[in-house]
Amino acid sequence: MTATPPDQSTPALIPTISAIRACAQEVFHVRPCLWQIEVAKTLLEGGKDVLCIAGTGMGETLTFWLLLLFRPDGIQIIVTPLNLLGKQNVAALTKARIPAIAISSETATPANFHATEVEVTLNMLGHPHSEI
Numbered sequence: 121m122t123a124t125p126p127d128q129s130t131p132a133l134i135p136t137i138s139a140i141r142a143c144a145q146e147v148f149h150v151r152p153c154l155w156q157i158e159v160a161k162t163l164l165e166g167g168k169d170v171l172c173i174a175g176t177g178m179g180e181t182l183t184f185w186l187l188l189l190f191r192p193d194g195i196q197i198i199v200t201p202l203n204l205l206g207k208q209n210v211a212a213l214t215k216a217r218i219p220a221i222a223i224s225s226e227t228a229t230p231a232n233f234h235a236t237e238v239e240v241t242l243n244m245l246g247h248p249h250s251e252i
Contacts, residue, residue: 134165135190143189144182147216152182160186181209188218 135143137157144152152160156179159172164187174180184198200206206222213220221232 134161137161140186140189144186147189147218148182148185148212150182152186153179156183156186159183163187164190185213185216185218188213 137154140157140160141152144150144157155172155174159170160183162168162170172180172183174183181198184196188194188196198209200209200222203222203224203226206224210220210222221227223232
């Protein structure tokens with residue numbers, strides 16, 4: 121007898137706008153704007169490419185982080201133009217008890233790349249328990 125994989129056609133429950141806002145307030149202690157929630161909700165629904173244009177300091181980073189609240193086994197890669205922004209992201213996510221690492225010349229060790237490489241490879245192969 122072989123195990124049957126879970127039904128991949130069953131859609132994941134998509135949180136409501138209220139649920140996203142409440143969870144963000146509880147975890148990050150900020151109240152996200154409606155546009156941030158709508159972007160996160162659309163990404164959680166999947167099936168669409170999303171282009172969001174927002175000015176510097178408008179809260180793009182929170183928009184990325186909202187996804188982490190509803191995909192606890194997911195992996196997210198955020199590219200920042202400055203090492204300082206990467207360190208700030210790690211500090212804020214760590215405070216929210218979400219594991220994070222900033223890869224830079226200082227942290228580019230074989231151990232960090234090994235763990236990241238395995239997780240990204242699983243995503244590229246369509247592993248059902250890993251998502252970017």
